[in-house]
Amino acid sequence: MLAIALLAFLCVSASANEVQVKSSSYNGEYGGVTGRRFSHSGNQMEGPITAIRIRADTHYIIGLQVRYGRTWSDNVGGTHGDLEEIFLYPGESVIQVSGKYKHYLRKLVFITSKGRRLSFGGKEGISFNAVPLHPNTVLRYISGRATNYITAIGLHWGNYPSNQNNC
Template identity: 40%
Template structure:
């Protein structure tokens, strides 16, 4: 009897790793953020109502800029123990990501871009997971698609 309960319990628990599908055009050069440690900060640039570029900081090191660095970026610094648990936004099919909203485990958020187009809402399959990696495609004007990779809090990101 104990074995049956154990099997049923393990089958009903959410998997700690999940992937939220790429949204928008999927045209351009593929990218995936990388770094060691937790995501500690996010920076997003928007221009004329679309997401022109993004950059993540893992631990103390900023990663590369994906897309364009235009003017002043919008930043979100995360506190110790805080992670990204939701990514929402809007996109135009065969075009660009138009709007992004990152939500943290402490209920804080950062918004960039213009809220126009079709909506998406990404979140992990497990409540103990957080954003580990962003991936997608980019061209010389901006981010053309985006996806989110989720995993257990406390794990180092791929490098």
Template identity: 40%
Template sequence: MFSLCLILSAVCAIGTTIPVPDVYQYSLSVGSGSGIEFSTASEGRITAIRVWEYPGNYITGLQLRYESNWTAVFGSEYGNQQEMQLYDKEIIIQVSGKHSGYIYELMFVTTLGRSFKVGVSAGTSFNFFPTMKGSQLRFLSGRHDGWALASIGAHWALVAVK
């Protein structure tokens, strides 16, 4: 511990700046927790969201676009597909919805006050948001059974401006 303090003191004394790492937060997942694990993590900013819904029922699939690259579809592409594209500098600051065995509803809210809601209002409510001002959604994780989303959690980051 003493040597770490000594090194940090020396760096500060010579005026060298140390890059501040991104600060991450995790909103604990909700849902049944069974099935195949997934993570949408990728490089860049989230620029679009696609969600598939079994008509009048649960969420069957999810896909995010980072910059111009789409992730794989997690779950399935069965049912109605809905999509939201984000504007330049627009970021996701809240993810909420309903769950009961499967994820039945997802709603994404952005810094511009826009929202994107898919699914039906059935089950227990959840609401994910970052606890640090300026944080944004970086990726989603959870589980699916190949047919529908069984659980979901949100990962947030205070992204350092470079």
């Protein structure tokens, strides 16, 4: 009897892990190989992405900060350049990210589930376009490399956290 219960538990656990794997995907790393690594993987536990702060000039993405739920991540990259702050609407998510890079991240464009296109940075570089691998998944968190600029970015996709309070 104990053996049957253990076998049933293992099957349920394997199925739950399979569901998680099938709903997560990753794009990147887009950009150069220099800089210190950063990851917002722990920040996603605070809730969905609700706002984005970008520091940019006409050539580069300089700094990046993301609000998860009601909590801002640490700023990565530099602190000069023009600061833009974009708040997402309740229930709105990032569903596509494109941009340009060459040694440094030069442009970022976030497309949201409400059809908004949020564009930052310059015009030159190698183009990339990142979308989640699985349907109905959204941008959950960002990772990458940074110096005084954002040198590279990675995009992590997953299910929208339905149990979080979206502010």
